[in-house]
Amino acid sequence: MKAIMKVAPGVGNVEVRDIEEPQAAAGQVKIGVRAAGLCGTDLHIFKDEFRSFPPVVLGHEVAGEVVAVGDGVTGWQPGDRVTTETYFSTCGQCRYCRAGQNNLCLSRRSIGSAVNGGFTNYVIVPARNLHRLPDNVDYETGALTEPLACVVHGVTSTPTVSPGDLAVIAGPGAIGLLTLQVVKAAGATVVLLGTDKDDHRLDLARALGADYTLNVQRDDPATLVQALSEEGLGADVVYECSGAGAAAAQLLTLVRRKGRYVQIGLFGKPVAWDLDQLCFKEIVATGSNASIPSAWAKAVALIGSGKVQTKPLITHRFPVTEWEAAFATFDDRAGVKAVFTPV
Ligand SMILES: [Zn+2]
Numbered sequence: 501m502k503a504i505m506k507v508a509p510g511v512g513n514v515e516v517r518d519i520e521e522p523q524a525a526a527g528q529v530k531i532g533v534r535a536a537g538l539c540g541t542d543l544h545i546f547k548d549e550f551r552s553f554p555p556v557v558l559g560h561e562v563a564g565e566v567v568a569v570g571d572g573v574t575g576w577q578p579g580d581r582v583t584t585e586t587y588f589s590t591c592g593q594c595r596y597c598r599a600g601q602n603n604l605c606l607s608r609r610s611i612g613s614a615v616n617g618g619f620t621n622y623v624i625v626p627a628r629n630l631h632r633l634p635d636n637v638d639y640e641t642g643a644l645t646e647p648l649a650c651v652v653h654g655v656t657s658t659p660t661v662s663p664g665d666l667a668v669i670a671g672p673g674a675i676g677l678l679t680l681q682v683v684k685a686a687g688a689t690v691v692l693l694g695t696d697k698d699d700h701r702l703d704l705a706r707a708l709g710a711d712y713t714l715n716v717q718r719d720d721p722a723t724l725v726q727a728l729s730e731e732g733l734g735a736d737v738v739y740e741c742s743g744a745g746a747a748a749a750q751l752l753t754l755v756r757r758k759g760r761y762v763q764i765g766l767f768g769k770p771v772a773w774d775l776d777q778l779c780f781k782e783i784v785a786t787g788s789n790a791s792i793p794s795a796w797a798k799a800v801a802l803i804g805s806g807k808v809q810t811k812p813l814i815t816h817r818f819p820v821t822e823w824e825a826a827f828a829t830f831d832d833r834a835g836v837k838a839v840f841t842p843v
């Protein structure tokens with residue numbers, strides 16, 4: 501079967517290779533991949549900015565059909581429509597694993613970086629990782645459960661938003677557009693910020709429920725945020741989803757005293773941040789690392805109920821053999837999200 505693989509350490513070293521079809525061992529399930537989302541993490545692995553263990557098949561946003569189950573697996577059978585959590589293994593014993601925070605386990609090994617992932621025909625995962633797709637959720641839509649679970653974790657595991665809050669989100673990429681929908685579902689008013697390249701994405705943001713969108717290169721968001729906020733004091737909560745240092749700095753100016761700053765995007769490098777503002781404003785700042793199992797259950801429910809729509813985010817579709825074209829759309833910021841299908 502053809503697979504998009506990181507074949508060696510260093511920058512690049514990604515190619516399509518023919519590999520043998522894997523089989524499910526005890527406790528594992530073999531999924532026939534139907535759709536797998538291309539994520540910023542895959543690009544970071546390509547650029548050697550994110551740790552990987554080559555040779556390894558990339559892809560961790562997977563939906564498909566169970567085709568075989570290993571010994572001892574109960575509750576799942578061939579034909580089940582599923583998506584899968586991404587931690588192939590964690591130690592199961594450290595203080596984080598014991599507390600249900602397996603995302604923070606130092607021994608965590610994930611599909612698509614440490615263990616073969618989903619940019620191919622079949623992927624093997626532990627049965628405990630599976631989530632059933634609701635009948636009304638197709639495979640493409642279901643493949644985006646993973647980024648949604650990451651957003652749900654960032655927004656809800658440490659409570660960040662309440663009904664009636666004014667929220668400002670920077671960055672209308674896939675993560676920002678998912679954050680928008682989760683924060684709207686929580687009852688906030690949302691201002692979404694983008695730049696000159698984001699016109700199309702800001703249109704999509706309004707279609708997905710953003711109350712206001714603004715191009716920060718054309719207009720100053722401070723005026724709008726002041727006008728919308730209680731007593732003109734600023735946003736109750738801000739979410740940085742762009743991974744741009746300038747956005748992080750700007751959000752610090754838009755959040756009110758005693759407000760909350762939430763980092764969801766990754767910068768890939770240190771950025772300048774005026775930490776004095778944490779003192780002056782008594783801001784609470786939080787961040788999130790991937791996702792935890794409870795966030796997956798919420799993500800599946802949000803997709804199934806239609807409170808979060810992932811389908812409109814999918815702007816490109818490619819067979820795995822056209823990985824170079826797919827990766828290029830991401831770097832160009834053309835569209836929002838690309839999804840691979842096996843060949
Ligand atoms: Zn991802």
Ligand SMILES: [Zn+2]
Binds near residue numbers: 596606607
């Ligand atoms: Zn652990």
